[in-house]
Amino acid sequence: MKSPEQTRTERERMIEESxxxxxxxxxxxxDAFRAVPRxxxxxxxxxxxxxxxxxxxxxxxxxxxxxxxxxxxxxALALTGTERVLDVGTGSGYAAAIxxxxxREVHSIERIEELAQAAExxxxxxxxxxxxxxxxxxxxxxxxxxxxxxIAVAASGPVIPQALIDQLAIGGRLVMPVTSPEGVxxxxxxxxxxxxxxxxxxxxxxxxxxxxxxAQGHRPGETAVVTAPRLARPGSFAxxxxxxxxxxxxxxxxxxxxxxxxxxRIASARIVMLGESTHGTSEFYRLRARITRELVTRHxxxxxxVEGDWPDAARxxxxxxxxxxxxxxxxxxxxxxxxxxxxxxREVEGFVEWLREHNARSKGRGVGFFGLDLYSMxxxxxxxxxxxxxxxxxxxxTARERYRRLLPRREDGIERLLPAPRRLAAAEDxxxxxxxxxxxxxxxxxxxxxERYFDAAQNARVVASAERYYRAVYRxxxxxxxxxxxxxxxxxxxxLAHFGASSKAIVWAHNSHVGDARATEMRVRREHxxxxxxxxxxxxxxxxxxxxxxxxxVAAADDWDEPxxxxxxxxxxxxxxxxxxxxxxxxxxxxxxxSPQRAAVREELTPARLFRAIGVVYRPExxxxxxxxxxxxxxxxxxxxxxxxxxxxxxxxxxxxxELSKLxxxxxxxx
Ligand code: SAH
Numbered sequence: 001m002k003s004p005e006q007t008r009t010e011r012e013r014m015i016e017e018s019x020x021x022x023x024x025x026x027x028x029x030x031d032a033f034r035a036v037p038r039x040x041x042x043x044x045x046x047x048x049x050x051x052x053x054x055x056x057x058x059x060x061x062x063x064x065x066x067x068x069x070x071x072x073x074x075x076a077l078a079l080t081g082t083e084r085v086l087d088v089g090t091g092s093g094y095a096a097a098i099x100x101x102x103x104r105e106v107h108s109i110e111r112i113e114e115l116a117q118a119a120e121x122x123x124x125x126x127x128x129x130x131x132x133x134x135x136x137x138x139x140x141x142x143x144x145x146x147x148x149x150x151i152a153v154a155a156s157g158p159v160i161p162q163a164l165i166d167q168l169a170i171g172g173r174l175v176m177p178v179t180s181p182e183g184v185x186x187x188x189x190x191x192x193x194x195x196x197x198x199x200x201x202x203x204x205x206x207x208x209x210x211x212x213x214x215a216q217g218h219r220p221g222e223t224a225v226v227t228a229p230r231l232a233r234p235g236s237f238a239x240x241x242x243x244x245x246x247x248x249x250x251x252x253x254x255x256x257x258x259x260x261x262x263x264x265r266i267a268s269a270r271i272v273m274l275g276e277s278t279h280g281t282s283e284f285y286r287l288r289a290r291i292t293r294e295l296v297t298r299h300x301x302x303x304x305x306v307e308g309d310w311p312d313a314a315r316x317x318x319x320x321x322x323x324x325x326x327x328x329x330x331x332x333x334x335x336x337x338x339x340x341x342x343x344x345x346r347e348v349e350g351f352v353e354w355l356r357e358h359n360a361r362s363k364g365r366g367v368g369f370f371g372l373d374l375y376s377m378x379x380x381x382x383x384x385x386x387x388x389x390x391x392x393x394x395x396x397x398t399a400r401e402r403y404r405r406l407l408p409r410r411e412d413g414i415e416r417l418l419p420a421p422r423r424l425a426a427a428e429d430x431x432x433x434x435x436x437x438x439x440x441x442x443x444x445x446x447x448x449x450x451e452r453y454f455d456a457a458q459n460a461r462v463v464a465s466a467e468r469y470y471r472a473v474y475r476x477x478x479x480x481x482x483x484x485x486x487x488x489x490x491x492x493x494x495x496l497a498h499f500g501a502s503s504k505a506i507v508w509a510h511n512s513h514v515g516d517a518r519a520t521e522m523r524v525r526r527e528h529x530x531x532x533x534x535x536x537x538x539x540x541x542x543x544x545x546x547x548x549x550x551x552x553x554v555a556a557a558d559d560w561d562e563p564x565x566x567x568x569x570x571x572x573x574x575x576x577x578x579x580x581x582x583x584x585x586x587x588x589x590x591x592x593x594x595s596p597q598r599a600a601v602r603e604e605l606t607p608a609r610l611f612r613a614i615g616v617v618y619r620p621e622x623x624x625x626x627x628x629x630x631x632x633x634x635x636x637x638x639x640x641x642x643x644x645x646x647x648x649x650x651x652x653x654x655x656x657x658x659e660l661s662k663l664x665x666x667x668x669x670x671x
Contacts, residue, residue, distance in 0.1 A: 002048065007039060010051040014038075018053035019071045022474060026075055032101035033071065038064075040122050041092040049625045055478075060112050061524050062210055064092040065154055069207060071098075076175045076190050076204055077150040079103050086145070086167065088138035088176075089154035089212070093119030096131050099152065106131045107145050109138040111214065139214035141167040148172060156186045156209040161216030168193045177209040179218070208478040208526050236607065237574075241583035243604045248589035254283050254643060259291060262545075262590045262639060266291075267299040270541035271492070271534050273507040275514035275637070277548045278569070278614035279339065280555030282650065283588075283643040284547045285347035291545075292506050293354065296367050302499045303368035304355075305492055307509035308335065308343050310462050311379045313371030314455055320355040321366050330386040332379050339616035341555050341564045341651035349652065370495055372488035372509070372530075377406065377466035380459035384434065387456035391445045395437060402430035406467060424471045431467050435460040454498060458491070465490075481527045485513060489533040511546045511637075512613045512629070519635030520611075531636075543594075546637040548611070550582040552646035556618035566648045570620050576610040577633050581642045588643045593634040602634040609633070 002010070015033050024030065039050035041064055046056050055063035065073075074095070079085070083103045087096045090110035096119070099106045110116040113135045120133040134142060138153070139161040146167035153164070153176035160176055168174050174191045188204040211218045251257040266272050274291060276284040295301040306313060312334035317323075335343040352369070359366035381403045388396035405427035438445075438460045445453050465487040472480040488509070496503050507514065509530065512522075517529040534542045551571045555564050572578025581591075592598055593605070610628040619626050633640065 007037070007051075011038070014051040014053060014067060018068050022068055024068075024071045024075055028081070028102050029071060029075055029098075032098045033067065035101055036094070036097045037126065038067065038094060040126060041094040041097070041119075046625050048622050055525065057521065057524065058092045058115065060115060062091055062112070062115060063525065064094050065209070069209075070095045072204070073152050073154075073175050073188070074098060074102065076188075077152060077173050079150060083149035083172075084145075086142060086148040086151045086164075087154070088141075088151065088164070089210075090116055090119045090133055091154060093123050093131075093133070095152065095154055096133070097123060097126060097128050100128045100131045103150065104130065107134060107142055107148070108132070109134045109136055109142060111135070111137055137214040137217075139163065139212060139216035143167065150174070151176075153177070153212065154209060155212035155217070156207075157212035157214075157217040159216070160189065160191060161214075163216060165191065165193075165199070170195060175204070177207050179211070205475060206472075206479060207475065210524070210526075236604075237580055237583060240580045240604045241585075243601055244581060244584040244591060245586065247598070247601045248584065248586060248591045248642070250586050251588040251590065254287055254588050255290070257588075259287075259294065259590065262592075262641075263291065263294045263299075265592060265594070266543040266545065266639065267295060268541075269504075269543040270496075271505045271507065271538060272301070272543045273509065273514040273531055273534065273545060275509065275511035275531075275544070275546040277511050277546070277612055278554045278556065278618070278646075279342045279510060279616050280564075280614070280618075280649050281547075281549060281552075281643075281646045282347055282648060283549075283646045285345065285351075285649060287547070287641060287643075288508055289347065289351040289354070292351070292508075293358075295504075295506055296355075296358065299504070301367070301504040301506050302365075303370060303495060303503075304506045304508060305370045305372050305495055306343070306507070307373055307488070307513060308371040309337075309373050309376035309379070310371040310458055310491070311376050311383050312343070313369055314383075316352055317369045320352060320359055320369055322356070322360060330379070330382040332382065337375070338561050339557065339564065340654065341649060342616060344652045345555075346650040346652065365499075368495075368499075370491075372491045372507070374462050374465045374469055374484060374487045376459075377463055377470070380462040380466070381406070383459040384438070384456055384463065387448070387452065387459075388438075391448055392441070395441070399434045399437070402427075402434050403463070405430050406463070424467055428467060428471075431464050435464050458494065461491075461494075462487075478525050478527050485527075485529045485533065488513065489530045489537075492530065492534070493537075510613065510615065511548075511611075512615075514544055515546050515631065515636035516544060519633075520629050520631040522629070543638045544636070545639040545641060547641045547643070548578060548581060549642070549646040550578050550644045553648045554614055554618060554646070555648040555651060556614060557616055558619070559617055562617075564651060567618050567620065569614070569618075569646070570623055572612065573610050573624060573628060576612060576628065577605070577631075578610075578612055580605070580609070581640075582644055584642075586642075587645065589641075591640045591642065592638075593640060594638045595634075598634070605633050606635075607632075611636075 039047040042050050042056050053067050055066050058064050079102045084105045085099050085103045087108040090108040096106050096108040116133050116135045123131050141163040147169035149169050149172045151164055151174040156177035156179045158179050170193055172193050177186045178189050179186050186207050188207045190202045192200040249261055274288045315334040388399055438457050469483045472483050513529045514531045517527055517532045531544045552569050553566050554569050556567050608630045611631045612627050
C-alpha cells in the first residue's frame with residue numbers, strides 16, 4: 001500500500017508530466033485533477049497504476065479513460081463553472097468527478113447498470129454531490145434534463161447522435177470521438193452551437209475510445225468485441241494441468257531433445273513467428289535459434305526478422321552475408337541503445353555465428369537477418385543521407401534540408417530528445433517527400449546495387465513511421481502501439497516481397513507482438529499486433545509460437561534506460577496459465593494448441609487466464625498490474641513452448657561510451 005503522501009506525489013507528477021506539460025493550462029482544471037483521487041476509480045488491484053497516464057480496465061470490457069484525454073476533452077468544453085453538463089459513458093465515474101469540480105451540475109449516463117452503480121458509490125464516497133448518475137442509452141441523451149451547456153462523450157460512435165445535438169444549448173459545446181467510416185481510426189470532434197441552426201465543427205486530433213453502443217451509436221458486434229474474456233475459475237486448474245501433462249511433448253534437455261514434431265507442424269507455413277514471454281531469458285533465445293536452424297536448413301526459410309532496429313540488424317546481415325564493403329556506409333555501433341542486452345548477448349551471438357557459417361557453406365542467396373522496428377530515426381536518417389551522397393549528391397542536399405526539421409531545438413524544451421509534437425507534425429510532409437523521391441528513383445539509383453537501394457528505401461520508411469510514432473506517443477498508448485506493430489508488419493511484407501513469391505519468413509519478437517491480440521485484453525484497448533495482422537492477411541500459412549516460464553531469473557531493467565540487472569522472476573500467479581503449466585509437473589515441453597487436432601486441450605485452456613509479459617523492464621512489486629494480461633491461450637497461439645525454470649541471458653560486455661566511437665565495424669557487435 002502506498003502512503004497518502006506517496007499518492008499525492010504521484011498524482012502531482014501525473015498532472016505535471018502528463019497533463020500540464022502537454023499544453024493543458026486551465027488552472028481550474030488542473031486543480032480539479034488535484035482534488036480527485038483516481039485510485040478510488042479503479043479496481044483495488046490496479047490502484048498502484050492509477051497515476052500512470054493510460055486507460056485501465058474497469059470490468060465488463062470497459063476502461064477508465066487516460067487522464068490526458070479526460071483533460072483535453074474537458075478543456076475543449078471551455079467551462080467557466082456555471083454550466084450544466086451531460087457526460088455520456090460514466091464508466092468508472094472519474095471524468096464525471098472531474099467535471100463536477102469545474103461545472104455547476106453534471107448528469108452522467110451509462111448503459112451498463114453494474115458500472116453505473118459502482119460509479120455512483122464512488123462519487124458519493126468522495127462527496128461529489130452535484131453529479132447525477134443515470135442508467136440508459138446515452139446516444140439518446142437525457143431529454144428530461146436538457147438543454148445542456150456542454151456535452152462530453154467518452155465512447156466513439158459512427159456519427160454525432162442527433163439527439164445530443166438537439167439537447168445542446170445555444171452557445172454550448174459538445175466533444176465526442178467519431179469513428180472513421182472504415183472503422184479504423186477515431187477523431188475527437190468538437191461542435192459549437194453558435195445559433196439555433198448554426199454549428200461550428202472542428203477536429204481536435206486522433207484518439208482511441210471504446211465504442212459507443214446504442215440506438216444512434218454502433219450496434220453491438222458491429223465493431224470489435226467489447227467484452228473482456230471471462231476468467232477461468234480456480235477450480236478448473238487441476239484438470240487443465242492434467243490435460244497439459246497428457247498432451248505435451250516433453251523436452252528433457254532444451255539444447256538437445258528432439259523438436260521434430262514441433263518443426264513438422266510449423267515447417268509448411270510461410271510465416272513462423274517465435275515469441276518470448278521476456279526479453280531476457282536464455283532458454284527462449286536458445287530454443288528459437290534451434291527451431292530457426294531447422295527451418296532454415298531443412299525447410300528453406302529465407303530470412304529472420306527480429307524485433308530490433310533496421311540499421312542495426314542490417315549490420316548483422318552484412319556480417320552473415322559476408323558483404324564485401326559494408327564500411328563505406330554510415331558509421332554507428334549496432335545495438336548500443338537501451339536495451340543493449342536484448343540483442344547483444346551470447347545466445348544471439350552464437351546464432352549469428354552459425355548463420356554466417358551456414359551462408360558460407362550454402363550456394364545461392366543466403367539467409368538474411370533484418371530488423372522490424374522503428375526506434376532508429378536518427379541512425380536511419382544518417383543511412384539515407386550517406387546513401388544519397390553517393391548516388392545523387394544534389395538529392396542528398398534536399399533530403400538533408402527536409403530531415404533537419406526533425407532535429408530538436410532549444411524551444412522544444414531542454415529535456416526533449418525529440419521535437420515537440422507540433423513541430424513533428426510540421427515535419428511530416430518533408431519526411432514523406434524524402435521517401436517518395438527515393439521510391440521514384442529506384443531505377444536511377446541502380447548503380448550501387450539493389451541491396452543498397454533496398455536498405456536505403458527501408459530506412460526512409462523507418463524515418464516516416466518513427467515520425468508518426470513519436471507524435472502518437474503524446475496522444476495515447478494504443479495508437480502508438482498500433483503504429484509500431486503496423487510498421488513491423490509492413491516491413492515483414494516488404495521483406496517477403498523482396499525475397500520473392502515463394503519466400504518464407506521467421507519472426508523473433510515478444511509474445512505480446514506475436515500472439516494474436518484479438519485473443520487478449522489488448523483487443524479491448526483496440527490494440528493490434530503483427531501476429532494478428534499476419535493471420536488476417538495471410539490466413540492459414542501463419543504459425544504463432546509462444547514461450548512461457550514459471551520462475552527463475554531474467555535480464556531486465558528496473559525502469560526504462562536503467563542498467564540491466566539479473567532479477568528473480570516470481571512464481572506464476574495462481575490464476576495464470578503459468579500456474580497451470582507449472583502444475584503439469586514437466587520441466588520443459590512443447591504443447592500444440594492448433595485446432596482441430598487439439599480439441600480437448602483447447603477446450604480445457606479456453607476460459608481466459610492471466611499470462612505474464614516481461615519486457616525490457618520488469619517490476620516484480622507491481623507484477624499483477626504491470627505484467628499480466630488476460631488472454632485465451634489457444635486462440636492467441638498455435639504452439640506453446642514451456643520452460644518451467646529459466647535463467648537470464650548472458651549479456652556481452654557493456655560498451656563504454658568512449659569506446660563506442662573507435663570500435664572496428666567488422667563485427668556486428670563491435671567486439
Ligand atoms: N468517462 C469514463 C470512461 C468510460 S469508457 C471514465 O472516466 O471512466 C466509456 C463508457 O461508455 C463505458 O463504460 C461504456 O459502457 C459506456 N457506453 C458505451 N455506449 C454507451 C451508451 N450508448 N450510453 C451510455 N454509455 C455508453
